[in-house]
Amino acid sequence: MIQLSQRLQALPGYPLAEIPTIKRRLLEAGVDVIDLGAGDNDTPPPSIAVTTMAEALRDPALSKYGFQQGLPAFRQAAVRWVERRFGMRFDPVTETLPLIGSKEGLSHLPFAVCNQGDVTIVPEPGYQAYLGGSILAGTEPYITPLRPENGFLVDLEQLPAEVLRRAKLVFLNYPNNPTAAVVTPEYLERTVEICRRHHILLAYDNAYCDHTFDGYRAPSISEIPGAREVALEFFSLSKSFSMTGWRIGFVVGRPELIGALTRVKTYVDTGPFLAVQKAGAAVLDHAEELVAPIRAELERRRDAGVSALRDAGFTIEPPKAAMYLWVALPAGLPSGTFAKRALEETGAVVLPGSAFGPAGEGFFRIALTVGAERLRIAVERLGRTLDAVRRGELATTA
Numbered sequence: 001m002i003q004l005s006q007r008l009q010a011l012p013g014y015p016l017a018e019i020p021t022i023k024r025r026l027l028e029a030g031v032d033v034i035d036l037g038a039g040d041n042d043t044p045p046p047s048i049a050v051t052t053m054a055e056a057l058r059d060p061a062l063s064k065y066g067f068q069q070g071l072p073a074f075r076q077a078a079v080r081w082v083e084r085r086f087g088m089r090f091d092p093v094t095e096t097l098p099l100i101g102s103k104e105g106l107s108h109l110p111f112a113v114c115n116q117g118d119v120t121i122v123p124e125p126g127y128q129a130y131l132g133g134s135i136l137a138g139t140e141p142y143i144t145p146l147r148p149e150n151g152f153l154v155d156l157e158q159l160p161a162e163v164l165r166r167a168k169l170v171f172l173n174y175p176n177n178p179t180a181a182v183v184t185p186e187y188l189e190r191t192v193e194i195c196r197r198h199h200i201l202l203a204y205d206n207a208y209c210d211h212t213f214d215g216y217r218a219p220s221i222s223e224i225p226g227a228r229e230v231a232l233e234f235f236s237l238s239k240s241f242s243m244t245g246w247r248i249g250f251v252v253g254r255p256e257l258i259g260a261l262t263r264v265k266t267y268v269d270t271g272p273f274l275a276v277q278k279a280g281a282a283v284l285d286h287a288e289e290l291v292a293p294i295r296a297e298l299e300r301r302r303d304a305g306v307s308a309l310r311d312a313g314f315t316i317e318p319p320k321a322a323m324y325l326w327v328a329l330p331a332g333l334p335s336g337t338f339a340k341r342a343l344e345e346t347g348a349v350v351l352p353g354s355a356f357g358p359a360g361e362g363f364f365r366i367a368l369t370v371g372a373e374r375l376r377i378a379v380e381r382l383g384r385t386l387d388a389v390r391r392g393e394l395a396t397t398a
């Protein structure tokens with residue numbers, strides 16, 4: 001009998017792991033399933049990505065191992081984009097690193113900077129790769145809950161002194177998945193100051209920096225004075241360019257930190273496919289024109305989703321960024337119960353807040369991954385499930 005590792009067993013179970021099975025059963029039964037679960041946009045990748053990739057596939061040199069250096073043109077396009085977007089300069093050779101999606105870099109980071117038993121500060125609800133990477137690297141994750149009354153912000157100042165003393169790494173993600181919360185530069189200044197004081201590496205996950213509405217501009221951590229001392233910033237081409245399956249992203253930061261992550265990755269992967277890096281360089285160089293329609297479409301969906309949710313009896317403020325609506329449930333109603341009932345009885349897939357950790361309980365997440373019309377239909381169905389709760393047909397714990 002092979003014993004599995006304690007680290008593997010320490011990974012939390014996924015609360016609604018049966019969603020895909022239920023979904024398949026419903027589809028087979030001819031139900032019109034509307035999937036607002038995964039953050040995977042229905043818009044196609046940019047045609048420049050497709051044509052560049054098709055050409056790249058005919059170049060045998062791009063079928064070779066990329067190793068960590070990868071395609072110099074991708075590194076150059078990445079730092080050019082950061083400079084255009086945020087006015088910050090990074091060296092393409094020593095201060096950036098291509099990633100097989102930002103998830104890969106974020107989850108490998110604890111291996112590069114943490115010793116066993118070091119504390120990593122992990123926001124909850126949050127992207128599960130922070131927790132998974134921490135556990136697999138043998139660190140001690142300290143879960144810090146994101147609360148609505150606090151604008152879903154991580155307030156490092158409020159953490160116990162012992163946690164700050166032992167912490168090596170904090171993960172921050174704004175615009176946030178799943179809460180859609182955003183930050184101001186002043187908040188980031190305070191956070192950077194605390195990280196500097198306590199020698200904590202700040203892993204800033206900026207996967208949704210392009211999905212901003214109502215004139216909000218998502219800051220980069222590297223714009224914050226002193227941040228380069230303590231921060232690495234992760235970017236993804238997945239969401240900005242509807243290229244989730246292509247697996248391409250990058251990280252920027254100080255050479256020693258980039259070097260440390262590079263060394264870890266040297267032992268576990270051989271870099272993103274070079275042809276994908278070529279396509280990635282092409283989209284980054286055309287980012288402004290490519291992102292504008294995606295952002296406009298998401299904004300239309302956000303508006304449609306918010307107004308349909310309000311019509312259906314939910315309470316929600318329009319988020320300023322990201323591709324999600326984070327919706328409060330009636331007190332005491334377990335989010336898993338709501339999501340399961342909504343799926344089984346109406347064919348609408350949403351993620352229960354508990355899928356993002358226990359602190360996500362009391363909410364569910366809608367991903368803006370279908371057009372406004374379909375979104376309205378899905379939300380009407382969710383409203384029917386809410387009505388069932390109100391009629392007392394769905395048990396609550398309250």
Ligand SMILES: Cc1ncc(COP(=O)(O)O)c(C=O)c1O
Nearest residue numbers: 101102103127177207236238249
């Ligand atoms: C907050 C956050 N960070 C990172 C990622 C991963 O993106 P990538 O596709 O680049 O690995 C996601 C994907 O959902 C995300 O929500």
